[in-house]
Amino acid sequence: MSNIVLRPKKNFGRTNGCVRCGRKRGMVRRYGIRMCRQCFRETAPAIGFKKYS
Numbered sequence: 061m062s063n064i065v066l067r068p069k070k071n072f073g074r075t076n077g078c079v080r081c082g083r084k085r086g087m088v089r090r091y092g093i094r095m096c097r098q099c100f101r102e103t104a105p106a107i108g109f110k111k112y113s
């Protein structure tokens with residue numbers, strides 16, 4: 061339940077795409093994270109967000 065899935069492969073801070081899959085569509089840039097909606101949805105519960113409960 062608590063395993064963090066945030067794993068930036070590429071240069072963090074440089075890319076505008078998702079830090080998880082590199083996508084640039086449906087980006088969620090709130091909360092200081094940069095992930096696409098898909099990854100955000102999967103990662104949100106792990107990092108404390110329960111918006112998609």
Ligand SMILES: [Zn+2]
Nearest residue numbers: 078081096099
């Ligand atoms: Zn993604």
